[in-house]
Amino acid sequence: MYLFIRRFLYIALLVSVSTSCQTNPYRQGHELYKINCESCHMEDGSGLAKLIPSLKSSGLFRSTPECLICLIRHGLDKNQLTGQQMPANKRLNDVELANLVNYLRQEYASITIAVTTEEVNACLANCKDEE
Known part of the structure; x- marks a missing residue:
């Protein structure tokens, strides 16, 4: 019985750790950066010269x-500094967009105040009004 309980607790711990890693907003933001931004802005955010x-x-x-x-x-039709276009990203849902923005702000400006999905939703409503 003791061995059964010990194995059960071990498996529960593994599942718990695995789940917490998958729901880490910073980690998801980093993964979203790698998928959506890194090919242009580079792994370290340095961009491409001019x-x-x-x-x-x-x-x-x-x-x-x-x-x-x-x-x-x-996105941007044309960047004022480089004249290059930045494509829009309509695929990200509000949670993903919040995680990406939070990752970018923390990584490149050391801002740890998190943007919520509600704030993202409100911002997107305002963006539509400005178009």
Whole structure:
């Protein structure tokens, strides 16, 4: 009986750790960055010389998150500095967008105040009004 309980607790611990790793918002934000942003902005956020802006030196992360949320969702027709287009990303849901924005702000501006999905939803409603 003791062995059964011990094995059960061990399996429960493994499941718990596995689940907590999968639901880590920072980790999901990093994964979303790798999938959606890294091919242009590079693994370390350095960008590509004068073609793609560096995220490391961007003041965008230090401002309110609304600009970043709208920028990711709707993209840019032409970047004023580089003349390059940034594609829109309509595939991300509100949770994914919040996790990506939180990752970017923490990674490149050391901002640890999290943006909520409710804030993302409100920002996106305002973005639509401005279009």
